Amino acid sequence: MPAAFSRRILAWTLAASVAMGLAACAPERAVEPSTTPSASAPASLPAPVEKVKSFFDKNRYSIDDPLSIWAVNDKIRPFDPLDYIPPDLVTPDVHYISSPLMRKEAAAAIKQLFAASAAEGAGELQIQNAYRSFAVQTSIHNRLVAQLGKEKAQAQSARPGYSEHQAGLSADVVGRPAVCAIQQCFGKTPQGVWLAKNAWRFGFVIRYPEGKQAVTGYIYEPWHIRYVGVYLSTELHNTGIQTLEEFFDLPPAPDYVD
Ligand SMILES: [Zn+2]
Known part of the structure; x- marks a missing residue:
């Protein structure tokens, strides 16, 4: 009896080891890109799997479709259509001063971002x-053009679309x-410092970094x-590439075409 019992234990142990071994080598682990910043490959994964895992798919989402979370819009890449309206705007469950609407996925992420800032001691x-609609941007912009002239107005506020x-x-x-x-001094506040270091963990980027006006068309905006x-914010963080234009090999957009 004791011998039979120990054989059963041995058989069970072997079966469990095989199952665990298979799980560790499951192919979906190799091709599924890391979606959380804390996720890292187990040390036991073989080298070829590591190479597949580190591949970043730059074509996963469109950079042209305004619906895409990777859409790149700048002074030479207007919205198409120009008066595009996002389909899933919601009010994020966070404190706000005015016009808080964001798309659903971004609204959920900003709630987590703000909660982490407070929880991690940055305030x-x-x-x-x-969100600013095409209509609102049009009225802001037209008022500025009337007050300041086209050139000065465009330096302060983006063209509608x-x-x-x-x-x-x-x-x-x-x-x-x-x-x-x-104001740029926001970048030196505890929240601004924390944001620059940690926004990527929640899927955000500082879109207009310091010293990149010739690429993005905008001065340093630590608040934007x-x-x-x-997926993308982690890759940008890991590679140190600061702008969407540079990452996607797009031409610099220092100013409007006309
Ligand atoms: Zn902004």
């Missing part, structure tokens, strides 16, 4: 403003209480975050 964040705020994936954010709202999803 509270709030939305200054997020060209502002990233129209995608519903971007937000201007500030601490709560607000310090240095829509753009949701692209963690």
Whole structure:
């Protein structure tokens, strides 16, 4: 009896080991890209699998379709159609000053981002403003053109159909209480410092980094975050590539074509 019992134990142990071994080598682990920043390959994975895993699929989403979370809009890449309206705008469950609408996926992510900032000791964040429709941007822009002339107006506010705020994936954010709202000194506040280091963990990027005006067309805006999803934000973080234009090999967009 004891011998038979121990054989059963041995057989069970062997079966369990085989099952675990198979699980560790399951192919879906190799091709499924990391979607969470903390995920890392087990040390036991063989080298070829590591190579497959590190491949980044730049064609996973469109950069032209305004519905895509990777859509790249800048001064030479307007929305198409120009008056595009996102289909799934919601009010994020966070503090805000005005116009908080964002697309559903981005709204969920910004809630997590803000919660982490507070939990990790950087202080509270709030939305200054997020979605701006083509119609709203048109009235803002036309008023500025009337006041300042076309050139000065365009330096201050994007042309309607060209502002990233129209995608519903971007937000201007500030601490709560607000310090240095829509000013570069926001980047030196505890929230601004934390955001620059950690936004990628939640799928966001600082869309207009310092020293990249010749590429993005915009001065350093430490307050303007753009949701692209963690797959891309993690790759940008890991590669150190700072702009969407550079990452996707797009031409620099320092200014409008005409
Ligand atoms: Zn902005």
